[in-house]
Amino acid sequence: MNRTLRIGTRGSALALAQTGLMAERLERAGATVEIVTVSTPGDRSHAPIAEIGVGVFTSALRDALANDEVDIAVHSYKDLPTAPDPRLVLAAVPTREDPRDALVARDGMVLGELPAGSRVGTGAARRVTQLEALGLGLEMVPIRGNVDSRVRKVLDGELDAVVVAAAGLSRLGRLDMVTEFLDPIQMLPAPAQGALALECRVDDVDTEHLLRSSLDDQASRAAVTAERAMLAALEAGCSAPVGALADVVEDLDDDGRTVLRLSLRGVAATPQNELLRASATGDLTTAEQLGRALAAELLDLGATVLSGPGSK
Numbered sequence: 001m002n003r004t005l006r007i008g009t010r011g012s013a014l015a016l017a018q019t020g021l022m023a024e025r026l027e028r029a030g031a032t033v034e035i036v037t038v039s040t041p042g043d044r045s046h047a048p049i050a051e052i053g054v055g056v057f058t059s060a061l062r063d064a065l066a067n068d069e070v071d072i073a074v075h076s077y078k079d080l081p082t083a084p085d086p087r088l089v090l091a092a093v094p095t096r097e098d099p100r101d102a103l104v105a106r107d108g109m110v111l112g113e114l115p116a117g118s119r120v121g122t123g124a125a126r127r128v129t130q131l132e133a134l135g136l137g138l139e140m141v142p143i144r145g146n147v148d149s150r151v152r153k154v155l156d157g158e159l160d161a162v163v164v165a166a167a168g169l170s171r172l173g174r175l176d177m178v179t180e181f182l183d184p185i186q187m188l189p190a191p192a193q194g195a196l197a198l199e200c201r202v203d204d205v206d207t208e209h210l211l212r213s214s215l216d217d218q219a220s221r222a223a224v225t226a227e228r229a230m231l232a233a234l235e236a237g238c239s240a241p242v243g244a245l246a247d248v249v250e251d252l253d254d255d256g257r258t259v260l261r262l263s264l265r266g267v268a269a270t271p272q273n274e275l276l277r278a279s280a281t282g283d284l285t286t287a288e289q290l291g292r293a294l295a296a297e298l299l300d301l302g303a304t305v306l307s308g309p310g311s312k
């Protein structure tokens, strides 16, 4: 391909960092690329995500792609609405970063060391509900804004701690700030957390082929496919307290041969905001069915079917 590929990104430090990484990899694969920043309503507003709705970070970028203003869009996968965009194709899910949530606390503290009444910043219902379930007496403070500004609130002494995605800090080169990586047994991440989604126009087969062949990672794609299928089946948006994590694990088949399997864990809440946890395993090739089956089990256990805006 000898055309210059325009890669669309949001303008936040995190978005620019992760798009820069993808641009480098595409150049190494022989492509000529140019980065184009697209401003989104999510970047301009400070209102809670629950008010401004799912897709606030991604719709403007998707429109720019569909309108031929850019050729590739790089998204944080967890920010994408679950409904597919018929104008676009998800051409690559690159190897996923650490999917866990991370605690950044004052004085190097881990969760168990935070005194009761400590002020912990997070706006995401999924994080709030799972932290409250630990019964530590923490005071949850709703915050929003980019990763930098959240972490700064701890450095400034405004908050005792914040919970953010480890992947965000990693891509910003700030993993040194993490005082504890939260174990998924206590804190399941948002579906697709730590993964990127690279889209192109559905009729741009050259770009699709390039992205697929140079960036797509099959195991990461299978894992996030299962997580997102669970989310979609619960009809939960980004503000819903739904967490999911699929790990690719080694298993033995009937003939004693090593095979790769998906191990999916999920968490959802009842109407009384009690947490329900469940898990299931399946094949990488049937990731979607696995996600739907786990959602069905959670619904059977009494999980609320949520609708409306919501992804973190």
Ligand SMILES: NCc1[nH]cc(CCC(=O)O)c1CC(=O)O
Binding pocket: 076, 077, 078, 079, 147, 163, 164, 165, 167, 168, 192, 193, 194, 195, 196, 312
């Ligand atoms: N909507 C915010 C958002 N979208 C993606 C990430 C982190 C990186 C990732 O999960 O890929 C974050 C910040 C956070 O949740 O702390």
